[in-house]
Amino acid sequence: QVQLVESGGGLVQPGGSLRLSCAASGFTSDYYAIGWFRQAPGKEREGVSCISSSDGRTYYADSVKGRFTISRDNAKNTVYLQMNSLKPEDTATYYCAARPYTTCVRPPPLYDYWGQGTQVTVSS
Numbered sequence: 001q002v003q004l005v006e007s008g009g010g011l012v013q014p015g016g017s018l019r020l021s022c023a024a025s026g027f028t029s030d031y032y033a034i035g036w037f038r039q040a041p042g043k044e045r046e047g048v049s050c051i052s053s054s055d056g057r058t059y060y061a062d063s064v065k066g067r068f069t070i071s072r073d074n075a076k077n078t079v080y081l082q083m084n085s086l087k088p089e090d091t092a093t094y095y096c097a098a099r100p101y102t103t104c105v106r107p108p109p110l111y112d113y114w115g116q117g118t119q120v121t122v123s124s
Helices: none
Strands: 003-007 010-012 018-025 033-039 046-051 058-060 068-073 078-083 092-099 118-122
Touching: 003 092, 018 033, 018 092, 018 118, 033 078, 046 068, 046 078, 058 068, 078 092
Parallel strands: 010 118
Antiparallel strands: 003 018, 018 078, 033 046, 033 092, 046 058, 068 078, 092 118
């Protein structure tokens, strides 16, 4: 059974950092592209970052470039999202998602598997 479990969310002050983890089970994540998405109340789900499985190429939304870093540890079947210099507008529920292809794509519906989400709140 394919499962993705996010962790690492929480409350942090502006300028602070968090590291989100996405633990995969039921499949070998190094053959899947893994993306991070977020959804704030009243807004559509948006792509934040993605890492391909073929060459480890990474992609970032313009709003997080230079602040967020995605990485994967294939031995642990886990993908991470390091978030630095957090802003109040980063507040959202963050989801990881997997698609059984090597390349990243933007539209959320093209990802087959989703985690339950982890809440990130940036506030003073």
